[in-house]
Amino acid sequence: MILKEFLKLTEGLSKLQQTMILEHVLQTDCSKIFLDLNFQFTDSNTRAIQAILKKLKTLQPLEYILGHAYFYNAKFQVNANVLIPRSETEVLVNYAIGLQPQTILEVGTGSGCIICTLAHELESTLLIASDISKPALQVAKSNAKLLRVKNIDFQEANLLGNLTLPKQIDLLIANLPYVDPDSYVASSTKLHEPHLALYSEEGGLNHIRRLLEQVQTSITEFTNILLEFGYGQEQEIQVICERILPQYDLTFFQDFNSVTRFCHLKLKNV
């Protein structure tokens, strides 16, 4: 197979996905390969490419097939126990970095893409990350090792229940499941990504509501809370936040596509 044939076979994929396949198969930086349309793959490379394309036909996400995904310019291991990191979430991470928190708790860490990036970008003194899923925590721990971030305390917990926390935390950050079980979800996501990471009852808002109720009764004081939520959930999120946490100021912010997808709750008078 030559590059021109590969590009024809993968024309439905993005340039990033095509590059990910080539880098995986050739085990080298492929930035220059696109300049030579007649680049000849070896027989074994051709077989490897064909095997990947065959799996893609079954709607397996490319990131699970290759075992990694990119987030904030870093490579994260992923498997079917964790959600594939989404680029929108990078906006949430950027916002969190702007707050310069010294102490951070991430609830629902999955692959660890949020907490590992924050650990890498900030000199925070205390970083805790939790998930209800043991296999997800294993992936997050392994990503922390790969990225050489050593200072994260990973804990298995159902939201804030049974977490060991200090009395005050600068930032609680969470991208919890928020998909309404009755809503449309792309087939590859529905078939292959963990339902534990996707779906939440009450139209997708059960996890966020429960988390905020636990914040209200927690002996830990959270100065800032950052949440990611789904398309069109802004109004319901506003109602929930104002009802459960009236002692916080609420602001919303948008992702790269101008979709309101995040909120910032800031404790008043601090």
Ligand SMILES: C[S@@+](CC[C@H](N)C(=O)[O-])C[C@H]1O[C@@H](n2cnc3c(N)ncnc32)[C@H](O)[C@@H]1O
């Ligand atoms: C939408 S994924 C986000 C993963 C990762 N933080 C990211 O942004 O890519 C939600 C994560 O929350 C975890 N989760 C689901 N229910 C939970 C619960 N009750 N308590 C803690 N974590 C939970 C899932 O296992 C999953 O890893």
